[in-house]
Amino acid sequence: MSEALECSLSRPASLAQVPRWDHEADIVVVGFGAAGACAALEAARSGARVLLIETAAGSGGTSALSGGEIYLGGGGGTPIQRAAGFNDDTEDLYRYLVMAGGPNADTAKARLYADNSLKHFEWLTAQGIEYKNSYIAERCIEPATDDCLIWSGSEEAWPFAAQARPAPRGHCPKFVGMGGGRYVMDVLARRVLEAGVEVHYNTRAMALVTDGRAVHGLVARSEGTSRYLRARRAVLLCAGGFVMNRAMVKQHVPLLLRSQFPLGTVDDGSGILLGASAGGAPINMGEGFATIPWYPPGSLVKGIFVNGNGQRFINEDCYHGRVSNYILRQTGERIWLLEDHATFALGDMQALAKMEIGAAAETWEEVERELQLPQGALTETVSFYNRNAAHGVDPLFHKAAKWLKPLDEPPFVALDCRIDHCFYASFTLGGLDTLPGGEVLDAERNVVAGLFAAGRTACGLPRWGEGYSSGMSLADASFFGREAGRRAAQTQR
Amino acid sequence: MSEALECSLSRPASLAQVPRWDHEADIVVVGFGAAGACAALEAARSGARVLLIETAAGSGGTSALSGGEIYLGGGGGTPIQRAAGFNDDTEDLYRYLVMAGGPNADTAKARLYADNSLKHFEWLTAQGIEYKNSYIAERCIEPATDDCLIWSGSEEAWPFAAQARPAPRGHCPKFVGMGGGRYVMDVLARRVLEAGVEVHYNTRAMALVTDGRAVHGLVARSEGTSRYLRARRAVLLCAGGFVMNRAMVKQHVPLLLRSQFPLGTVDDGSGILLGASAGGAPINMGEGFATIPWYPPGSLVKGIFVNGNGQRFINEDCYHGRVSNYILRQTGERIWLLEDHATFALGDMQALAKMEIGAAAETWEEVERELQLPQGALTETVSFYNRNAAHGVDPLFHKAAKWLKPLDEPPFVALDCRIDHCFYASFTLGGLDTLPGGEVLDAERNVVAGLFAAGRTACGLPRWGEGYSSGMSLADASFFGREAGRRAAQTQR
Numbered sequence A, B: 001m002s003e004a005l006e007c008s009l010s011r012p013a014s015l016a017q018v019p020r021w022d023h024e025a026d027i028v029v030v031g032f033g034a035a036g037a038c039a040a041l042e043a044a045r046s047g048a049r050v051l052l053i054e055t056a057a058g059s060g061g062t063s064a065l066s067g068g069e070i071y072l073g074g075g076g077g078t079p080i081q082r083a084a085g086f087n088d089d090t091e092d093l094y095r096y097l098v099m100a101g102g103p104n105a106d107t108a109k110a111r112l113y114a115d116n117s118l119k120h121f122e123w124l125t126a127q128g129i130e131y132k133n134s135y136i137a138e139r140c141i142e143p144a145t146d147d148c149l150i151w152s153g154s155e156e157a158w159p160f161a162a163q164a165r166p167a168p169r170g171h172c173p174k175f176v177g178m179g180g181g182r183y184v185m186d187v188l189a190r191r192v193l194e195a196g197v198e199v200h201y202n203t204r205a206m207a208l209v210t211d212g213r214a215v216h217g218l219v220a221r222s223e224g225t226s227r228y229l230r231a232r233r234a235v236l237l238c239a240g241g242f243v244m245n246r247a248m249v250k251q252h253v254p255l256l257l258r259s260q261f262p263l264g265t266v267d268d269g270s271g272i273l274l275g276a277s278a279g280g281a282p283i284n285m286g287e288g289f290a291t292i293p294w295y296p297p298g299s300l301v302k303g304i305f306v307n308g309n310g311q312r313f314i315n316e317d318c319y320h321g322r323v324s325n326y327i328l329r330q331t332g333e334r335i336w337l338l339e340d341h342a343t344f345a346l347g348d349m350q351a352l353a354k355m356e357i358g359a360a361a362e363t364w365e366e367v368e369r370e371l372q373l374p375q376g377a378l379t380e381t382v383s384f385y386n387r388n389a390a391h392g393v394d395p396l397f398h399k400a401a402k403w404l405k406p407l408d409e410p411p412f413v414a415l416d417c418r419i420d421h422c423f424y425a426s427f428t429l430g431g432l433d434t435l436p437g438g439e440v441l442d443a444e445r446n447v448v449a450g451l452f453a454a455g456r457t458a459c460g461l462p463r464w465g466e467g468y469s470s471g472m473s474l475a476d477a478s479f480f481g482r483e484a485g486r487r488a489a490q491t492q493r
Helices: A034-045 A061-065 A080-085 A090-104 A105-128 A181-194 A248-251 A254-260 A270-277 A298-300 A320-331 A341-345 A364-370 A379-389 A472-490 B034-043 B060-067 B079-083 B088-103 B107-124 B180-194 B244-252 B254-256 B270-277 B298-302 B320-329 B341-345 B364-370 B381-387 B472-488
Strands: A021-032 A050-053 A198-200 A205-210 A215-222 A225-237 A288-293 A302-308 A335-339 A356-359 A412-416 A425-428 A438-443 A447-453 B023-030 B048-053 B198-200 B202-210 B213-220 B225-237 B288-291 B305-309 B334-339 B356-361 B411-414 B425-426 B440-441 B447-455
Touching: A021 A034, A021 A198, A021 A215, A021 A302, A021 A412, A021 A472, A034 A061, A034 A181, A034 A472, A034 B023, A034 B107, A050 A205, A050 A225, A061 A181, A061 B079, A090 A438, A090 B244, A090 B254, A181 A412, A181 A472, A205 A225, A205 A270, A215 A447, A225 A270, A225 A472, A248 A254, A248 B088, A254 A288, A270 A447, A288 A320, A298 A335, A298 A341, A302 A379, A302 B079, A356 A364, A364 A412, A379 B381, A379 B472, A447 A472, A447 B425, B023 B034, B023 B198, B023 B213, B034 B048, B034 B180, B034 B225, B034 B472, B048 B225, B060 B180, B060 B472, B079 B472, B088 B107, B107 B472, B180 B472, B198 B447, B202 B425, B213 B447, B225 B270, B244 B254, B254 B288, B270 B447, B288 B305, B288 B320, B288 B411, B298 B334, B298 B341, B305 B320, B305 B381, B356 B364, B364 B381, B364 B411
Parallel strands: A021 A050, A021 A225, A050 A198, A225 A447, B023 B048, B023 B225, B048 B198, B225 B447
Antiparallel strands: A205 A215, A215 A225, A288 A425, A302 A335, A335 A412, A356 A412, A438 A447, B202 B213, B213 B225, B288 B425, B305 B334, B334 B411, B356 B411, B440 B447
């Protein structure tokens, strides 16, 4: 800081030393992505005066980089799920969310979200986000069309399908082309401005202001000077994760350093650090997500992944991110996707991530030699797979029967899926521990007075690389952003 | 707190509100394990007045639960290494430490330790810790005798041996039987008392005292009342890790919940939480260590581990903890160690962890059936291994030739190594970010004034489950405890 006050992201400014308040509001929201927008909106509609600051020159944050899909369902199904023939059950949604959350799942958040997901869909449409009443049955990452409902997770795959009745839950907005997240954020941003939220762009949060007991505001930086922003009720941190802060990634989840495509805008960890500076507890900081979007076409799912030892390691019909999380854990760097003429050549290669051909030959023996694998390492894996696939079973990894077919039609191909050579997008999954209402908790799970967090700054529903499904981040950010906004507005000092 | 002051492990007490100082010292050390003992000792010898508080009724902490081995070498070798024929090189030690530290290795600490490891050995013996001049070439966890030098890591195994010339570096004290850690701690504790350190047992650190800029002391709890301890120069946190705090384990490294044998005494995370409350940055909190001590006898190393899909996954000649870290990452719960008559029956089963026999038969086909594995899943793995072992190679996992032998002498056995059914000891590897001198750093790597940490409370040399080697924790705790003690004593306010 150029001015006198000694403070930083890691050290709050002392209330007693704040020289003046440049701006005052009931609620100060940090970050204008989906969480911040929804939080600001609900807080303003609850009657609070809201100031929203954003580091960038415009709204959107990392939410605007996404496909805009939101994970929704339960309660008999959204209108779009029902029209497609899926009467999705709340308990199935709940069980899936808990499984997807992994060993540290937040069951309270999963419960609240499952019970209110349908109402949240209504709220989203009421804001003006349009959804076409359509369903895509084929495997895709996000539609290139304006269609809506897709399978965006591992719902139909082992072990999820065995414990939660599957339904497609990825709801993509009515927006032609990739990148519907920009559209979603534009709609939300208009509502935020209409609701009377004061927005300061090009304004960066530098430090919280506390009196040692509660958060009272923050120090921001704008046009080269420090601004002191008073939050009469609460500060709401919605400033994204830390995937763009490579030093933090190294400290907490070094595995993600292997991905050269961190998915973020600001995401410098400042939200999490600010929260920690006031006593908030970052949790789950070692978890991350990385994915190679290796399908469509869906026929590729009939291929098999093998590691550098020629071993299979996953049922290939699960979500691309789950496959990728397993890829990340394999010993060594070499990873191939094996396909035959029927599964590869018939489908156009439309993958976002174009994989190079590592080997192609008329026999698997030749492929094995081309890949310089020891004799038998690959061919025995393939013949074991083919033998069982011919009987419609995958006894080791439980890929569903509809994806099973012996890979026996030459030519054969091994697609090179090395992390260092392909597009693996990544982001972090750790953040501040919060109650479902967004209240930030310290390590002993006591509430830090005057401080809320939502979106990737908090540790929400998406918190396990193996279980992540597309649409969960926006679902979490928008829903728990709203919760936090409402709660913060009700805060009494 | 029963008294007025509002504070906790997560929220420091404000200096202005401290009602009185019950005790004053230059340095207040929290925790009487190896790190705390060495820190207190060096601080006292540097002329500082030192107060050491310990939650338990006596000295030792988790260090006293260990085998007492310390990872030492380099510089041509310790006298014991040299007598055994190993002129260990400093650069080999350095490279091994960096590899062992994994993707987030602290190269500055590795450098300092490698350069000074021999001197540290001299210091340890000067304190009165005795070492017998002897070497055990066979695989062991810790000697049941009073012998000294053992292979305590993966030095001879792929990929370590290829990058750092191997040497045995585990130095066990001259103490008959398991549990030399108690002996080491008794020696150190005597020196601590002789040095005039004031020790308060049954005294628990409850909160730090800060003025928002620096740490000035702490609030402790003893005999039911709060005690205010002033640290004129610094507080030194040496209070262990958090493996006994199962809520924290769930939040940060849930994988370790599978181990039912957390290795700790207090280790409730309080040291890390206290440091974080003053702005210190916990890092690497997602890393942990778990191990099944599955050898001796060394002949078992000639067997192979397979997962629930009948696949091998590791060169079995590396350190038991590295094997176990890979076990933890396998899909599913079933894990077996396969042995034949020559490798199993000839050696007495002396493993600390007695594994039950999951299957035993005259052919591998029968073993496969008994384990209810799909036809070929196990037998093809074994025949691939045997075929190559007969030629003295392990093309996939690179087990060294001396451990390779076809498993072809019936009867055959599959030892059940499931985590839930065996002794897997575990501890955490995350802690406060520190400089090599022990200064606690905030998330922006600025020093938190008046605060030091060492041992498991800090994130030191041992910070990667895949690379951990026995003796690294005591090496780190004792060496960097000393560093922190000296630095803290020099602190000027």
